[in-house]
Amino acid sequence: MQALYAQLLVGLINGSFYALLSLGLAVIFGMLNIINFAHGALYMMGAFCAYFLLNGLGLNYWYALVIAPVAVGIFGMVLERTLLKWLAGLDHLYGLLLTFGIALIIQGVFQNYFGSSGLPYAIPSQLQGGMNLGFMFLPIYRGWVVVFSLVVCLATWYLIERTRLGAYLRAATENPNLVRAFGINVPRMITLTYGLGIGLAALAGVLSAPINQVRPLMGADLIIVVFAVVVIGGMGSIMGSVITGFALGVVEGLTKYFYPEASNTVVFVLMVLVLLVKPTGLTGRAT
């Protein structure tokens, strides 16, 4: 029984990464209608950004937590302005192909210079060590990841669903021409939204740097699962993707305990089942 609690908690930790990444994807899809396959590569860039900040400029984890999402977010906005914006109104397939190509290029460049086994990044000294919860030894850093990503997820949800800025955003996707007529700069809002989604990915990258190796393929390995999470949660549903992210982390954790061989397929089996029963995803609405 103790082991079970431990696995639940571990699942929740992995779920935080799924939640942060699928949240970014949901925001981008909901607002821009783009299936952003470059998400994993930008998540990886966030982690590398943290590594460069530490080893190049001597700026520690806490600076990276702020600087990396902004820097990678700006890179994302440049991508949106120069490439993605030309695809507005076209079939989803174009956006998918473009972002997939961007991801391959970014990963290829990083792999050329850094190989595939990656670089070490230490846990910040304030968060080192762990505490004994009785049923398991919880590394403090992992606890921090769960709490921090929960806060970020809720803040993003609040920003989009409950503030005036969020209302503009949602209106702009519903009817861009009408919103423009009210004097709101819609293209700029779209760019900022893409930047926000990418920033969330980079933030997840920084959070995962001390846990995983900082590797060029760290995003490619994760992104497929995250897409399954988004599909299960319902494309474009913000709360849905957050909840599904955490829930699937837990499901995966339990699978690793009861039948480890299936742990990297269980998410996809669930995806198939959900698509069969409710093709719009658990929280999605038919349009």
Place this chain on the structure above:
Amino acid sequence: MNKKLSALMLGTALALATGTGAFAGDKVVKIGVLNDMSGLYADLAGPGSVIAAQMAVEDSGLTKKGWKIDVISADHQNKPDIGVNIARQWIDVDKVDVLADVPTSSVALAVSNLAKEKNSLLLDSGAGTSDLTNKACSPNTIHWTYDTYTLAHGTGTALTKSGGNTWFFLTADYAFGAALERDTTAAVEAAGGKVVGAVKHPLNTADFSSFLLQAQASKAKVIGLANAGGDTVNAIKQAAEFGITSGGQKLASLLMFISDVHALGLKTAKGLNLTETFYWDLNDGTRAFSKRFQERMKNHAMPTMIQAGVYSSLLHYFKALDSLGENPHDGAKMVAKMKTMPTDDPVFGKGSIEPNGRVLHPAYLFEVKSPSESKGPWDYYKLVATIPANEAFTPLDKSTCPLLKK
């Protein structure tokens, strides 16, 4: 019109005929380096193995004697079906004579079968499974650098004898992991230890926390990592995080390469025991080879034992070609010739090839240095013990290779 068409067809036929210009008795050789070029094993084999192969071509001196040697490469993505497809095309269409490297045991076993079927030649450096020279041995395959028996009898025996008498395995869920767990279990039990449990994880796992918690709960004194590359790196890093090493359990990184130690950093990796058959800083020969290799690598990495093995195996192949004076384009014949010659090169020293295709050379038990002991980049290992060639590999009388039965 008809004339034009027939001329075109004749032209094409001629072009095709000259395109397949590999005839027994010429001096044309084609080497195909087949490995993981982009995934979790790319640093321990990958493009570095191609560089090693090119160095072997240059050092053989054959091009000066009028030989034409080409090195091509491809990415098998650690998938047996992809690996076999590439190898088949190489053999049938591109007339490749030697398949070199081929890490990832599941791919190696499949490619070895194909090499036998096509009378081609597999010089395997990267794969771990000892099955390649046991039940799956072949007259067309030579297994060069190391195998799971070596690892088990190096790290496994050493740790058990120094008090780690209960083991729990984290095993990569494919042919290599299974072979390594099996061979290590045998070595641990022979040394008086006991295996209390095991858990299989998928190849290329990012998060090991669930598996590590199970290992922790087992209370075994040693946690054996029957995996490789990125999987080993992640498992070791996360074991430190979950307080496994500070809680008194010891990690046995059964297969670990210098690229993995480099990725982990000495702070995390210090004190780990590992078994290798090559280290760049062993002697003058290895140092000279490694320096030249390092200069050619984009990220200036030192060679792993797999990459060194690609160099060594091809060098021996070229020696055999040289003594024959021409390329017979016959895999089994080349293997038979290579088996009659003792191996000798600056990288692995002197050795020999057993009738089952197993290359014998010494193995070394190393300990990873602490950051204060290391004098500079890539100064990572200190030698703990040298395992003589006859103890590092399956003894012939214990080999289950069908080739040995007459």
